[in-house]
Amino acid sequence: MTYCIGMLVDTGLVMLSDSRTNAGVDQVSTYRKMFTFVRPGERAMVLMSAGNLATTQAVVNLLTETKAAEPTEADDPGRTGSAATLLTADDMFDAARVVGSALREIYRRDAKALESQGHEFNASFILGGQIRGQLPRLFHIYSAGNFIEATTDTNYFQLGESKYGKPIIDRVISRSSSLSQAAKCALVSMDSTIRSNLSVGLPLDLAIIKRDECRLHTHLSIDGDNPYFSLIRRRWGEALQEVFSELPNPSW
Amino acid sequence: MTYCIGMLVDTGLVMLSDSRTNAGVDQVSTYRKMFTFVRPGERAMVLMSAGNLATTQAVVNLLTETKAAEPTEADDPGRTGSAATLLTADDMFDAARVVGSALREIYRRDAKALESQGHEFNASFILGGQIRGQLPRLFHIYSAGNFIEATTDTNYFQLGESKYGKPIIDRVISRSSSLSQAAKCALVSMDSTIRSNLSVGLPLDLAIIKRDECRLHTHLSIDGDNPYFSLIRRRWGEALQEVFSELPNPSW
Numbered sequence: 001m002t003y004c005i006g007m008l009v010d011t012g013l014v015m016l017s018d019s020r021t022n023a024g025v026d027q028v029s030t031y032r033k034m035f036t037f038v039r040p041g042e043r044a045m046v047l048m049s050a051g052n053l054a055t056t057q058a059v060v061n062l063l064t065e066t067k068a069a070e071p072t073e074a075d076d077p078g079r080t081g082s083a084a085t086l087l088t089a090d091d092m093f094d095a096a097r098v099v100g101s102a103l104r105e106i107y108r109r110d111a112k113a114l115e116s117q118g119h120e121f122n123a124s125f126i127l128g129g130q131i132r133g134q135l136p137r138l139f140h141i142y143s144a145g146n147f148i149e150a151t152t153d154t155n156y157f158q159l160g161e162s163k164y165g166k167p168i169i170d171r172v173i174s175r176s177s178s179l180s181q182a183a184k185c186a187l188v189s190m191d192s193t194i195r196s197n198l199s200v201g202l203p204l205d206l207a208i209i210k211r212d213e214c215r216l217h218t219h220l221s222i223d224g225d226n227p228y229f230s231l232i233r234r235r236w237g238e239a240l241q242e243v244f245s246e247l248p249n250p251s252w
Numbered sequence: 253m254t255y256c257i258g259m260l261v262d263t264g265l266v267m268l269s270d271s272r273t274n275a276g277v278d279q280v281s282t283y284r285k286m287f288t289f290v291r292p293g294e295r296a297m298v299l300m301s302a303g304n305l306a307t308t309q310a311v312v313n314l315l316t317e318t319k320a321a322e323p324t325e326a327d328d329p330g331r332t333g334s335a336a337t338l339l340t341a342d343d344m345f346d347a348a349r350v351v352g353s354a355l356r357e358i359y360r361r362d363a364k365a366l367e368s369q370g371h372e373f374n375a376s377f378i379l380g381g382q383i384r385g386q387l388p389r390l391f392h393i394y395s396a397g398n399f400i401e402a403t404t405d406t407n408y409f410q411l412g413e414s415k416y417g418k419p420i421i422d423r424v425i426s427r428s429s430s431l432s433q434a435a436k437c438a439l440v441s442m443d444s445t446i447r448s449n450l451s452v453g454l455p456l457d458l459a460i461i462k463r464d465e466c467r468l469h470t471h472l473s474i475d476g477d478n479p480y481f482s483l484i485r486r487r488w489g490e491a492l493q494e495v496f497s498e499l500p501n502p503s504w
Binding site for chain 2: 163164166167168170171172178180181183184185188192195196206208217218220228231232235236237239240241242243244245246247248249250251252
């Protein structure tokens, strides 16, 4: 399984992913699920993946090839103008379309073979980033290559094992939260998920894009001995227990 | 969907269920999922259900019929002695077997017809209670009529939409928690679930069995205007936000 969170706030983007991949409990491995596409000062994008590892690796490979994943006429009837890659896309919507096209290309290659052996074609992505002179944007791209964009009302996306860590995000994060708050919340949400689900695990990859910097402000690998994450884990657990014990007991 | 929690602590049992039933978002109804079987001073049992409503209602109906759900030779080869109902079972293990047998009886009646129309046979139960002179016990009964029992290490069971509300239980409840703490925690867990999932809803049914009383110490219907639940919802939300803002921000 997987847990990834992408959050869009007024001052930028926070992206956090775990790194556990499993095919049954006796085949557990570590694979990074975060990929970055950066031209410093000009554009910065972060892509996170969930689903079948062979599929997501094939998509990412296609995206990093030079002429990768040009939307074809079939993908995008009536489209004119030059084909794009993540590093040449005109805007973030176009970039999301590049990822969707790559997914469709891999679908054409693999889906029939997967299906013939009883496997579903299963891969999804979160793409966040900013291109100079435009606004930061965040997209959730589905297996079929279609996608939705984060808005003021819904300013985050999750992939994978999303339920354990959702209540805390819903309670504390909004579009006006700071990048620090968003990063802190993403880590608390990840901690709750890791505690409840064996298939989500360390190390984590964290990327922060500060609005209008168009580069990766922060790009960290966080392991069990990261001092800040350790502190958050410990204090959050202690504080929850304190708050819980301070709530009045029922009189029944 | 459904959310039910049963907790076994040293001093008794707490059982909490929601009441929302839905077949699609445009067919939402209120059905109680908690059923009680009590002979005051002699035995008290609480049963909570999840799954196909027609199936769980048929099981409960069978359990409330006079000679309901006697384990048959097929269910229980080699069994001797008199047949039991929930109100005559010798011990709680036997009572769990009575529920399992009722499930198997409904399976025999309905599963083929359900399957022929593409529906799965889907029903599960939590049964908690105490019989005088014995210990309080808690069981999770699966669709196949088999079941597991709560232990010191794992002292609670959930049915239905369990993930949103699991982290808080894992953090604050153990076998030595008081009944008040367990009831408070069940309500906080239910609140997190209701906030995150439209298919879980009020009113709630709460039952508390105090060890060795062998009756329902508390049996309440909790609606949106219940003062204690309103207080818990408000204060827990506020406290989480306070605790979160008091956690140090990262320096990245």
